[in-house]
Amino acid sequence: GGAYDVMSSKHLKGDVNYAWPSSEIAVMGAKGAVEIIFRGKNVEEETARYTERFANPMVAANRGFVDDIVTPSTTRQRIAEDL
Numbered sequence: 744g745g746a747y748d749v750m751s752s753k754h755l756k757g758d759v760n761y762a763w764p765s766s767e768i769a770v771m772g773a774k775g776a777v778e779i780i781f782r783g784k785n786v787e788e789e790t791a792r793y794t795e796r797f798a799n800p801m802v803a804a805n806r807g808f809v810d811d812i813v814t815p816s817t818t819r820q821r822i823a824e825d826l
Contacts, residue, residue: 759825762800762809773798
């Protein structure tokens, strides 16, 4: 969520950024965004579409905002390697 923007993101010159597969790299959660954009219509269906298209770490990785998508079980090792 919004933590990406204020906690050592690439935009703030962070050295390395990783994301878990379940991460949402966005200022607002998908459901909240959909409720505003679509004014409460088809919220569940549109939330699924929005998440697939925008609110997942693959989009951020493709744009260079995160360096890699790592599993929770490998996170500690990857961070240790970068230190």
